[in-house]
Amino acid sequence: MSKQIKQRVQTLFKLNGLQLSQEAAVYLTGLLAPVKDVERNGWIDKILSQVEKQKLKTAVIDIKIMEQAISECTAEEGGDENTDTFNIISGFEVPRYTFSAERKKYLKDDMMGRHKPLLLPPAAEKNNIYHDRFVMVSQRTARHDLFSGTGSTGSEKKYKLKPVEFLLGTTNRMDDIIVLGMLTQITYGSYYLEDPTGVVKLDLSKTKFHTGLFTENCFVLAEGWYDDEVFHVIALGFPPAEASSTTRGHFGSTNFFGGPAETTVKISEKLSLAEQNNTDAMFVFLSDVWLDEPEVQARLRKLFAGYSEMPPTAFIFFGNFLNNSSSGTVYNNSLKDHLKLLGEMISYHPSLAEQSQFLFVPGPSDPSSPNIFPRSPLPQHLTAELRNLVPTSRFLTNPARIQYCTQHIVLFREDIVTKMCRNAIYFPESGDIPTHFAQTIACQGHLAPLPLNTAPVYWDFDRSLYLYPLPDLVVIADKFEPFTAEHLECKVINPGSFQRQDYSFKTYIPSSRKVEDSQIPGEEDEEMG
Incomplete structure (x- = not known):
């Protein structure tokens, strides 16, 4: 059992670009062994988060860094036990996390080098509204069973998402294409699909709409064929939600x-x-x-x-x-x-x-x-x-x-x-x-x-x-x-x-x-x- 826990811990740290020393791995494994299975992953995440908050000079985590992280984590846990049963969160106090594509996790904005929220931010921040929404939806969609190929059926990957630039970069007709993007109306009466890589015009004349209320600026999965600079959509649905x-x-x-x-x-x-x-x-x-x-x-x-x-x-x-x-x-x-x-x-x-x-x-x-x-x-x-x-x-x-x-x-x-x-x-x-x-x-x-x-x-x-x-x-x-x-x-x-x-x-x-x-x-x- 301890061997499995040790492998699990080392794997999670490697996924975040960190390497545990042998001494630190043994020490952490010993602490986690008595913890219930349902709680163990939560503790690992908390300890990993505390490690990342420290000023690391190397990717190798020794036992001193590990002891400090666990000490801080235990202190925080003790504070959380006093959490009130009823708390109100203002709309201006909602935490801001940004998804890091390199580390495959959400990090606080200050760790991503973003400024504190302002009522009147620079004009460039307007683009971040839709970019952040797109990233939130796309990282969730990419790991869904339909697209990751890691579902319980064990079947191979069934669908593959394509960016808009993939369509724009070809002159040949392409069938059975699925694109994730935002519905926009750049010119009156004409709808387009937009993602961070580009914009493509849509033909919705023969589209089958799945469940939902499809409005401008919502994100959709569009399936169809591309020809003559137009994406002909045969089915339009929403990116799958996640429990x-x-x-x-x-x-x-x-x-x-x-x-x-x-x-x-x-x-x-x-x-x-x-x-x-x-x-x-x-x-x-x-x-x-x-x-x-x-x-x-x-x-x-x-x-x-x-x-x-x-x-x-x-x-x-x-x-x-x-x-x-x-x-x-x-x-x-x-x-x-x-x-x-x-x-x-x-x-x-x-x-x-x-x-x-x-x-x-x-x-x-x-x-x-x-x-x-x-x-x-x-x-x-x-x-x-x-x-x-x-x-x-x-x-x-x-x-x-x-x-x-x-x-x-x-x-x-x-x-x-x-x-x-x-x-x-x-x-x-x-x-x-x-x-x-x-x-x-x-x-x-x-x-x-x-x-x-x-x-x-x-x-x-x-x-x-x-x-x-x-x-x-x-x-x-x-x-x-x-x-x-x-x-x-x-x-x-x-x-x-x-x-x-x-x-x-x-x-x-x-x-x-x-x-x-x-x-x-x-x-x-x-x-x-």
Whole structure:
């Protein structure tokens, strides 16, 4: 057994360009031997990461370097055990990792020589949005069974991806070609496929579209034949998504999601046990909570009264928070007053005000920063009175992230389903829209795979919209009808507009990973019941 562990350790270090001395290999093997198989790879990745952080003068790792790395790794692990079960990650604090083609792993941007994120970066940074997305999708696709030839069937490689420059470099007709690239519309009415090597014009007149919502600037796998400088596409699909567990199998314990933990909380036994034992934990999601509507106020009072005896872990309210079409000072003063009224309704139930978190994500019409993602939280001068009445209230960016025990939850308030349907180059003829949407964002690894003029993003903060590795739950607060969909164990839900959808909302129970549809009845409904 020790021999197998030693070979495994030496192989992993060699893959990262490092060589263990005999003494260091024996020392590390001895420490890893008592560790459970399921945890061993995570420890190796953490130790390897600590080794790489040291100033190495040679690729040979001796026992002194190994002892220091293990000491630092153990100290970090001790700190991680104190990780809170509930953490909120701002859209401006999402970690930035860049894929290193040489080392076949993701490294922090400072290790790749990239600058710290800026709201107004140099113009050249705009290209990095799509380049980084392409690299994320392409490295994932290249190791998929269909393209790597390393699947469980043991069959030889079935498909081979070709770059655009391969097409552009020939004058002969080529059949059975598959290209990974981004859909673009360089001239009106004409679509092209673009990758870092070039651009080729597409003929989509006889294309069969697979499941998904195909929009400009999304990444696709195009299959067809090339002739006369045109790529004739016979089938168009998305690059295959990857389950979160598969991603961790390749990149170890790297914390892509964010939060205080140095390594991903997915490998924490302490948090996993807390998650399973807390069967009463619950998240309540409501969208378009129009606080200026008297009927909304009445239903919220019923909601709070109903949950007062068993307070949920968190209530998450998505804007818009007013149905009033006014703007400026009048709108702001009205919002401030109605947020105070909401605080009074909550504080009437001390159990909720003390035990539940109240989270607020701004909507498109709410006062905040410009409508560019990620958006800043609601201004503090409008929320001060609510925060005084309810100290557990938090005002989030849009999008934002929640880490609850070992689970990752992404919150996004945008009519993104509606926008993607409106901007689709081909509208699906079969299947339901939620299924198409869930598969699209999972395969793209992004919340808004649309042109920047349709879904503006701060260039250096595009990572705030990444869905890679796939989270456990994505909450899309859209005016589209409520839905629950799932792709590769990633649940995608939409609570729908609160008042427009008969005061319905969604609840999520982390211990069982169940999503439930709920509704607040009115007086008429209660009388009929």
